[in-house]
Amino acid sequence: MKLSFHGAARAVTGSCHLVECLNQRILIDCGLFQGNRDLVEENVAAFGFDPATIDYVLLTHAHLDHCGRIPLLAKRGFRGEVITTAATRELARLVLVDTAHLQEEDAQRRARQRRRRGEEDASQPLYNVVDALDCFDRFGRTAEYGQPLQLAEELRATFFDAGHILGSASILIEAAERGSTRSVLFSGDLGNAGRPLLRLPSPPARADIVVMESTYGDRRHRSLKDSIEELYGAISSTLARGGNVIIPTFALERAQEILYVLNQGVERSRLPPTMQIFLDSPMAISATEIFKRHSECLSSEAASMFREGRDPLQPANLRLVRESADSVAINRITGGAVIxxxxxxxxxxxxxxxxxxxxxxxxxxVVFVGYAASGTIARQIIDGAKSVRLFGEDIAVRSAIYTINGFSAHADQQELLAWRRAIEGCEATFLVHGEELAMQALAAHLEGQRVELPRLGDGFDL
Known part of the structure; x- marks a missing residue:
């Protein structure tokens, strides 16, 4: 059994890991690199393997940094089978088509800029909407939590609930070779405990090798209760002084969780029932509809509320904004809105x-409720930038800035360690999907075992 790393190696995005065993080549995730311009170039570069030789893609979840290069993989020759959970299949279709559309728009904008400068137009999207739709011909069987799937004789994969976003999974690959069975477990992204909508991560009892994320390997999260209180305080004080609250929101999971918290705040008189709430994201709106169809992924409390006809994701005065003209109109509102x-x-x-x-x-x-990678606008603001560049203009940062990490969909250091320690028989742990300092901090706590921090392109014989 061989293992190699082609993304999220000493970095947070671009998850892509290759297992070779029993004459099968299995890719765990195929995600986009996200962040600064250098990472954009990484997406265009060769994968580090021949896509045509890949037999399976096992997809842990539908975040772009885990699924975003699957259309490119298919475009470059992949003809194998993509296997994932039912919820992830639906969400991935939504994410990939939307991403392709945005890439087409970006390429057109760059082409117009070059033409105005009299330069040759060579702008091309990484993939287009047709490429995104075509890749779904490769999606085959649907995984159910805890039910093994046969990939080949003596080779199987089992998906376990990762508790990160709807449909997310950790994936155990088991291969019987030369009279013994070897297993490698990929954590995917692991969820933060105590969140209201999803269940806790549920790892298998044992694995020989563990490949695990380390996004927050160097820190503890604030408690969810305290984070909710801070959010309510930020909203109340901002509305009281006549301003708007801007919440940059990931469309999958975070948007739904914040809607749940806002609904609770209004119902419990912690927030004014008259405040206007805008969900200005067609993808988040569609993801919320998908959310309601997959009770198999939800906590018992959330699933029960949906069954009883009580929608916990529908706070008073919520406006769903799909059309761009309606989005522009929001900017006429000078106060009293949560956007x-x-x-x-x-x-x-x-x-x-x-x-x-x-x-x-x-x-x-501006309230940040999620991770911000190095090089992004969000990280610049969080790190105290006095101005940020938006649409070619330097805009002063004068608003109140809140960073509330208790809403993170990622496990913190203690939760990562608890998840890892629950798995018996592990000979080696490979840390991925984290910045190097976070990886090193987590590695320091994994005593008495082999710990690896692979670099991009590194390969290991297991």
Whole structure:
């Protein structure tokens, strides 16, 4: 059995790991690199393997940094089978088509800019909408939590609930070779405990090798209760001084969780019932509809509420904004609104327009409720930038800035360690999907065993 790393190696995005065993080549995830311009070039580069030789892609979940290069993989020759959970299949279709559309728009914008400068037009999207739709011909069997799937004789894969986003999974690959069975477990992204909508991560009892994420390997999260209180306080104080609250929001999971929390706040009189709430994200709106169809992924409390006809994701005065003209109209509102829009890191999407209209205003606030990778607009603001560049213009940062990491969909250091320690028989742990300092901090706590921090392109014989 061989293992090699082709993304999220000493970095947070681009998850892509290759297992070779029993004459099968199995890819775990195939995600986009996200962040600065250098990472954009990484997406265009060769994968580090021949896509045509890949037999399976086992997809842990539908976040772009885990599924975003599957259309490119198919475009470059992949003809194998993609296997994932039912919820992830639906969400991935939504994410990939939307991403392809945005890439087409970006390529067209760059082409117009070059033509105005009299330069040759060579702008091409990484893949287009047709490529995204075509890749779904490769999606085959649907995985159910805890039910092994046969990939080949003596080779099987089992998906376990990772508790990260709807349909997310950790994946155990077991191969019988030369009279013994070897197993390698990929954590995928692991969820934060105590969140209201999803269940806790549920790892298998044992694995020989563990490949695990380390996004927050160097820190503890604030408790969810305290984080909710801080969010309520940020909203109440901002509305009281006549401003708007801008929440850059990831469309999958974070948007739904914040809707749940806002609904609870209004029902419990912690937030004013008259405040306007805008979910300005077609993808988040569609993801919320998908959410309601997959009770098999939800916590018992959330599933029960949906069964009883009580929608916990529908706070009073919620307005769902799909059309771009309606999104533009929101910017005429100078106060009293909570505006949730993508992207969560400020790298694109409608939130950039709302930042442009509000971040320079002392009375407004920007509330970050998720991870911000190095090089993104969100990280610049969080790190204290006095101004940010939006649409070719330097905009002063004068609004109140809140960073509330208790809403993170990722496990913190203690939760990562608890998940790992629950798995018996592990000979080696490979840390991926994290910045190097976070990896090193987590590695220091994994005593008495082999720990590896692979670099891009590294391979290991297991």
């Amino acid at each position: 949730m829009a993508g992207s969560g890191m400020g790298t694109g999407g409608r939130v950039r327009h709302h930042l442009r209209h509000n971040i320079w205003r002392n009375e407004s606030a």
